[in-house]
Amino acid sequence: MVKNEKIAGFIGKKTLRLASLLVLVCFASFMLIQYSPIDPVRAYIGEMPVTPEHKAQLEEYWGVNTPPQEKFLNWAGDIIKGDFGTSLIYRMPVINVIKERFTASLVLMGISWLFAGFLGFVLGIVAGAKQGTWVDKAIKIYCYALAAAPTFWLALVFLMIFSVYLGWFPIGLSVPIGVTADNVTFFDWVQRLILPALTLSLLDVAKIAMFTREKLIEVLSSDYVLFAKARGEKGMDVVLRHGIRNVALPAITLQFLGFSELFGGTVLVEQVFSYPGIGQAAVAAGLRSDVPLLLGIVIFSALFVFFGNLIADIIYEFVDPRIKQQEASI
Amino acid sequence: MSTAVVTVNRGLFRGLNLRQKTLLIIGSTSLLLLAIVISSVFLEGESLQTDFGSKNLAPSLEHPFGTDWMGRDMFIRTLEGLGLSILVGGFASTISTVLTVILGLLSSAGRSADAFVSWLVDLFLSIPHLLLIILISIGMGGGATGVIIGVALTHWPSLTRVVRAEIKQLKTQEYIHISRNLGRSKWWIATKHILPHLVPQILLGTILMFPHAILHEASVTFLGFGLSPHEPAIGIILSESMRYLSAGYWWLAFFPGLSLLIVVLAFDIIGENLGKLMNPKNAHE
Numbered sequence: 169m170v171k172n173e174k175i176a177g178f179i180g181k182k183t184l185r186l187a188s189l190l191v192l193v194c195f196a197s198f199m200l201i202q203y204s205p206i207d208p209v210r211a212y213i214g215e216m217p218v219t220p221e222h223k224a225q226l227e228e229y230w231g232v233n234t235p236p237q238e239k240f241l242n243w244a245g246d247i248i249k250g251d252f253g254t255s256l257i258y259r260m261p262v263i264n265v266i267k268e269r270f271t272a273s274l275v276l277m278g279i280s281w282l283f284a285g286f287l288g289f290v291l292g293i294v295a296g297a298k299q300g301t302w303v304d305k306a307i308k309i310y311c312y313a314l315a316a317a318p319t320f321w322l323a324l325v326f327l328m329i330f331s332v333y334l335g336w337f338p339i340g341l342s343v344p345i346g347v348t349a350d351n352v353t354f355f356d357w358v359q360r361l362i363l364p365a366l367t368l369s370l371l372d373v374a375k376i377a378m379f380t381r382e383k384l385i386e387v388l389s390s391d392y393v394l395f396a397k398a399r400g401e402k403g404m405d406v407v408l409r410h411g412i413r414n415v416a417l418p419a420i421t422l423q424f425l426g427f428s429e430l431f432g433g434t435v436l437v438e439q440v441f442s443y444p445g446i447g448q449a450a451v452a453a454g455l456r457s458d459v460p461l462l463l464g465i466v467i468f469s470a471l472f473v474f475f476g477n478l479i480a481d482i483i484y485e486f487v488d489p490r491i492k493q494q495e496a497s498i
Numbered sequence: 499m500s501t502a503v504v505t506v507n508r509g510l511f512r513g514l515n516l517r518q519k520t521l522l523i524i525g526s527t528s529l530l531l532l533a534i535v536i537s538s539v540f541l542e543g544e545s546l547q548t549d550f551g552s553k554n555l556a557p558s559l560e561h562p563f564g565t566d567w568m569g570r571d572m573f574i575r576t577l578e579g580l581g582l583s584i585l586v587g588g589f590a591s592t593i594s595t596v597l598t599v600i601l602g603l604l605s606s607a608g609r610s611a612d613a614f615v616s617w618l619v620d621l622f623l624s625i626p627h628l629l630l631i632i633l634i635s636i637g638m639g640g641g642a643t644g645v646i647i648g649v650a651l652t653h654w655p656s657l658t659r660v661v662r663a664e665i666k667q668l669k670t671q672e673y674i675h676i677s678r679n680l681g682r683s684k685w686w687i688a689t690k691h692i693l694p695h696l697v698p699q700i701l702l703g704t705i706l707m708f709p710h711a712i713l714h715e716a717s718v719t720f721l722g723f724g725l726s727p728h729e730p731a732i733g734i735i736l737s738e739s740m741r742y743l744s745a746g747y748w749w750l751a752f753f754p755g756l757s758l759l760i761v762v763l764a765f766d767i768i769g770e771n772l773g774k775l776m777n778p779k780n781a782h783e
Binding site for chain 1: 632
């Protein structure tokens with residue numbers, strides 16, 4: 169019974185939180201853009217010369233002179249109905265652009281997220297278990313250097329090495345020139361995904377590896393590991409039996425909490441590799457003042473980050489046996 | 499663990515103890531950064547000198563980082579870019595720190611104020627950082643000011659979170675209770691009891707904020723927001739170099755990025771070593 173109550177309370181709290189967060193994000197970003205010097209009519213017509221009368225007509229049509237509160241209510245009302253407006257750059261509904269772009273990005277982010285998590289965890293375990301040896305030092309230096317490397321620079325370096333110098337991968341573009349998106353073969357697609365995914369994951373590796381290392385060292389210096397050693401367990405056995413079990417959950421949680429940085433990394437990586445994902449759309453929308461698209465992407469990225477945090481919370485509250493025990497003892 | 503305490507004291511600076519060594523590391527790294535900033539200030543404008551007689555040269559003794567398609571020396575451009583990055587990073591970290599102190603003290607003022615601060619932190623952390631900077635910089639009208647404001651206004655949440663947790667913990671201390679019972683005002687307690695405890699942490703937080711601010715500034719400029727193309731920012735140098743990648747001019751991107759990495763690393767090293775000095779817990783090591 170207690171368990172059900174807890175779950176219901178958790179869901180209620182989170183739903184409330186999501187709703188308030190969305191309202192807030194919508195309102196804040198809308199107001200920010202509303203009071204910015206962007207001229208929506210200019211953004212729409214581009215560099216085309218227009219007569220003042222025509223411009224006034226357009227302003228009338230786009231509702232430039234409606235008061236901000238009314239504008240916000242109109243916009244928010246449409247968003248609740250699922251209508252995010254029309255993108256000025258792509259000339260189609262924002263929701264379709266986001267759907268298409270976000271799917272592409274999710275594939276990229278998902279692959280690198282999994283790879284980074286796995287590689288980082290393994291490196292962290294190795295470094296922690298061999299604390300103080302040259303393996304540990306090498307992994308530490310590697311992580312420090314990676315954490316300090318600018319994402320887009322690493323992407324450029326990879327592009328130079330693998331695409332320009334070695335010629336293994338194509339330079340940019342997710343689809344070969346002259347082929348429509350529907351006719352892309354699976355191989356073409358994978359070939360264009362490898363480098364961005366690799367870049368994105370390598371940067372994430374550092375964080376998770378350092379964290380796992382610290383945690384493992386902490387666990388290995390605990391009393392129960394000392395006891396296990398006294399009982400005669402040795403070497404890798406201790407790490408596998410006591411270390412990994414204690415380190416895995418916090419590491420997974422941390423990995424879910426990193427959705428925000430993952431998104432930021434994607435924006436940069438997509439830009440370098442011209443991968444047609446949400447990040448590239450966000451940059452294009454920002455540079456060319458496509459307000460509906462930009463606001464839509466902000467809302468969806470906030471959702472994305474929220475779900476990452478939500479999963480981390482769920483792991484923390486419901487999966488971690490230590491939390492359960494703590495609650496029982498309180 | 500007595501065996502762990504015997505620290506290895508080998509290598510070049512054998513005669514110094516760990517404290518002196520740490521100070522030496524901090525000093526030399528700061529000197530490096532200072533040198534970069536000062537030389538970039540003195541080189542102001544130097545990087546715009548074009549020399550079409552020596553364009554697209556690979557790195558050599560005369561041009562250690564090579565030259566670009568207008569014959570500009572990449573070493574000087576990089577140096578200026580780094581100086582700019584450090585200055586922007588410094589400005590952004592300072593603003594963010596001031597915000598952190600204000601919000602931290604505000605959160606100690608009362609329940610509703612604390613709720614407001616934590617709500618604000620959540621709001622800022624709910625949007626991916628890079629996207630938030632882009633949004634703010636557009637909202638502020640874009641350009642260099644937009645980017646600088648965007649970077650400055652978005653780096654406080656994580657430090658504020660730390661400071662807030664620290665304040666919460668401090669407030670449970672007995673001497674604060676006693677002080678309150680003796681009739682001290684909230685403001686007095688906040689400035690006289692809580693703030694002094696937070697100073698080292700805030701100082702360290704500021705230094706560790708630097709690398710983030712620098713990387714974000716470079717990223718946003720790389721994406722094409724903000725600084726004008728003739729400004730020698732690292733982000734701009736790298737985004738320009740993208741056009742020459744397939745031509746095989748690898749030095750255009752490689753060295754500027756590597757220098758940025760070194761600067762970021764230098765700030766990390768300073769921060770970490772300062773943390774070691776200030777934390778009494780591992781003073782015995």
